[in-house]
Amino acid sequence: MKVLKGRDLLSLADLSTEEIQQLLQLATQLKAGQVHLHCNKRLGLLFYKASTRTRVSFSVAMYQLGGQVIDLNPNVTQVGRGEPVIDTARVLDRYLDILAIRTFDQNQLETFAEYAQIPIINALTDLEHPCQVLADFLTVEENFGSLAGLTLTYLGDGNNVAHSLLLGCALMGMNIRVATPLAYQPDPRIVERAKQITAGRTEVMLTDDPIAAVKDAHVLYTDVWASMGQEDSASTRIPVFQPYQVNEQLLTNADSEAIVLHCLPAHRGEEITNEVMEGARSRIWDQAENRMHAQKALLVSLLGTD
Numbered sequence: 001m002k003v004l005k006g007r008d009l010l011s012l013a014d015l016s017t018e019e020i021q022q023l024l025q026l027a028t029q030l031k032a033g034q035v036h037l038h039c040n041k042r043l044g045l046l047f048y049k050a051s052t053r054t055r056v057s058f059s060v061a062m063y064q065l066g067g068q069v070i071d072l073n074p075n076v077t078q079v080g081r082g083e084p085v086i087d088t089a090r091v092l093d094r095y096l097d098i099l100a101i102r103t104f105d106q107n108q109l110e111t112f113a114e115y116a117q118i119p120i121i122n123a124l125t126d127l128e129h130p131c132q133v134l135a136d137f138l139t140v141e142e143n144f145g146s147l148a149g150l151t152l153t154y155l156g157d158g159n160n161v162a163h164s165l166l167l168g169c170a171l172m173g174m175n176i177r178v179a180t181p182l183a184y185q186p187d188p189r190i191v192e193r194a195k196q197i198t199a200g201r202t203e204v205m206l207t208d209d210p211i212a213a214v215k216d217a218h219v220l221y222t223d224v225w226a227s228m229g230q231e232d233s234a235s236t237r238i239p240v241f242q243p244y245q246v247n248e249q250l251l252t253n254a255d256s257e258a259i260v261l262h263c264l265p266a267h268r269g270e271e272i273t274n275e276v277m278e279g280a281r282s283r284i285w286d287q288a289e290n291r292m293h294a295q296k297a298l299l300v301s302l303l304g305t306d
């Protein structure tokens, strides 16, 4: 797929509906071993936050394509000592073919993209997690055959994962319901953008009522109540978020074929029960595996093959 070559992926809304469909189709073919692609390029990983899945799935995807990965751990590079982003970006641009960044501030990611010519991938910011949602959609498509017309309910904190789901569901013709405590609703700018994209064709619902949100939903999705960088507020969040826990009782309100997703890492007994995580409705391990297939499709699409 040449169509994305050289582009950045800073937000899921940087992709069109057709581009997401093509990425999912390519990811499916790669996963099934129907296509074998080669891309001898160099991927840099610049992660200011911890990561297991994103780090390993990007690395393995690149190695399987025949490329190389360089871990730019801020603890051992000059970025951790405060070298300006505008300098780092221009230097890394001279060595690497593509750079995946995990950081706090979306503006910092955008500065990297402004000063580096190579494609910059958002590997999670406080605002968005677009690579996660590509894998989520691959998982939903595997289970239901297609995406359009399905209802996805997200329960928890209205931050990065919820934001990319809002934009992604709007792009893919899915209904999205976001159930959060009122003080933790998604960023109104993201909600507005999702509404603009769907232009009334599908539902974009915000609510503080978890049971209404889950009614007849096909996908229940949750994430930690205290994200990376918010650990200090974890204990005050637990009682506020308790009604939004994904448990067997809540699941009875969903569609009888509903599946449960979680981006991981999970706090069992908080946002999701052990029973649901290990239960028949969980597709969480397929979802984690799909990070690798979706990102391999993304890397090939941004870099081209050789």
Ligand code: CP
Residues within 6 Å of the ligand: 050, 051, 052, 053, 054, 055, 124, 132, 263, 264, 265
């Ligand atoms: N879901 C996800 O991004 O996991 P990591 O934080 O382990 O990369």
Ligand code: NVA
Residues within 6 Å of the ligand: 124, 159, 160, 161, 223, 224, 226, 227, 228, 263, 264, 265
């Ligand atoms: N919302 C979580 C997602 C982790 C993949 C966080 O930002 O920590």
